[in-house]
Amino acid sequence: MDDTPPISVDGLRQRYGDFEAVAGISFEVAHGELFALLGTNGAGKTTTLETLEGHRPAGHGTVRVLGRDPYRERRAVRPRIGVMLQDGGFFPDLTVAEIVDRFRGFTPEPRPRDEVLGLAGLADRAGVRVRQLSGGQKRRLDLALALLGRPSVLFLDEPTTGMDPEARRATWRIVRDLVAAGTTVLLTTHYLEEAEHLADRLAIMHRGRIETAGTVAEVVAGHGDRIGFQMPERLRVAELPALGGSRADISVDGGRTVASYTVTEAGLQSGLYELLRWADEHRVELRGLQARSASLEDVFLRTSSGMGSDGARETWGAGSEAAGALEGASR
Numbered sequence: 001m002d003d004t005p006p007i008s009v010d011g012l013r014q015r016y017g018d019f020e021a022v023a024g025i026s027f028e029v030a031h032g033e034l035f036a037l038l039g040t041n042g043a044g045k046t047t048t049l050e051t052l053e054g055h056r057p058a059g060h061g062t063v064r065v066l067g068r069d070p071y072r073e074r075r076a077v078r079p080r081i082g083v084m085l086q087d088g089g090f091f092p093d094l095t096v097a098e099i100v101d102r103f104r105g106f107t108p109e110p111r112p113r114d115e116v117l118g119l120a121g122l123a124d125r126a127g128v129r130v131r132q133l134s135g136g137q138k139r140r141l142d143l144a145l146a147l148l149g150r151p152s153v154l155f156l157d158e159p160t161t162g163m164d165p166e167a168r169r170a171t172w173r174i175v176r177d178l179v180a181a182g183t184t185v186l187l188t189t190h191y192l193e194e195a196e197h198l199a200d201r202l203a204i205m206h207r208g209r210i211e212t213a214g215t216v217a218e219v220v221a222g223h224g225d226r227i228g229f230q231m232p233e234r235l236r237v238a239e240l241p242a243l244g245g246s247r248a249d250i251s252v253d254g255g256r257t258v259a260s261y262t263v264t265e266a267g268l269q270s271g272l273y274e275l276l277r278w279a280d281e282h283r284v285e286l287r288g289l290q291a292r293s294a295s296l297e298d299v300f301l302r303t304s305s306g307m308g309s310d311g312a313r314e315t316w317g318a319g320s321e322a323a324g325a326l327e328g329a330s331r
């Protein structure tokens with residue numbers, strides 16, 4: 001198999017006037033891989049996608065799709081890629097079958113209508129007018145049209161926005177089947193769960209840069225596991241143990257004072273063991289005890305608030321002024 005990556009981006013920068021929307025990003029997507037671009041609003045995801053789709057030339061850097069420049073060699077690249085448009089509301093009075101037939105007319109060697117409707121889970125909707133489709137079904141029609149030309153590379157810009165959880169899961173199954181059949185997919189999404197379910201690798205963008213990238217496991221690694229509990233009454237903060245060298249953060253959450261630890265070095269199991277042993281020895285009851293691994297959401301929130309892997313404490317809050325106040329409390 002040709003080992004040129006189907007998608008490669010090297011040092012891409014894009015400006016709108018004086019504003020740099022994409023500030024030097026690089027990544028590659030391998031054959032049959034699904035890569036997800038995540039990021040806050042305005043992070044530069046759509047600008048990156050549009051550059052890869054050939055809508056605009058790269059400002060700086062190099063962008064290649066199937067080994068070619070998607071802007072300058074658009075005529076060679078376009079028939080081999082699928083782009084899921086954002087609005088399937090065009091021609092509301094036509095039926096699904098009529099829309100597909102029209103688009104088949106513009107597509108070289110298109111998939112048969114029934115095949116593409118089957119792939120997109122719309123086999124029973126062929127005779128329905130577009131205006132009568134649900135929002136989720138309209139997005140599926142967008143997907144069906146993107147699949148007409150048997151694309152080897154598929155660009156999905158927020159493919160499940162507006163879908164209910166069931167429709168979203170059904171769409172994930174369709175996308176997973178496409179990837180299993182060898183399609184390379186670049187997807188943008190605001191749903192972290194979507195990236196967790198679908199992505200082989202992902203990147204989190206913030207203000208035009210890629211802040212972190214890798215598999216979900218690689219991205220969350222090093223961001224620390226979390227242990228939290230309600231601050232036991234009559235106990236001073238200084239009396240809480242250090243777990244694997246990490247000190248407790250104190251915050252006030254819903255009127256309760258909460259102690260939380262981010263355990264990086266020791267890991268969750270030994271941190272928890274240390275805590276339970278300490279609680280047993282000191283006859284302390286740990287109410288509301290929670291222990292869990294860092295999640296993609298933790299990393300996303302830290303990244304988008306401009307905090308790195310050190311020092312961010314959103315989930316159970318930081319509340320350092322509460323810590324100061326409690327330091328003075330007596331037993």
Ligand SMILES: Nc1ncnc2c1ncn2[C@@H]1O[C@H](COP(=O)(O)OP(=O)(O)OP(=O)(O)O)[C@@H](O)[C@H]1O
Pocket residue numbers: 016019021039040041042043044045046047048
């Ligand atoms: N045509 C344009 N002219 C000027 N600024 C633009 C234009 N298109 C996008 N921008 C700006 O560039 C930045 C990146 O936009 P982009 O749409 O790529 O972000 P995004 O990550 O896709 O955001 P969202 O998640 O909100 O869709 C934003 O600040 C946006 O306002």
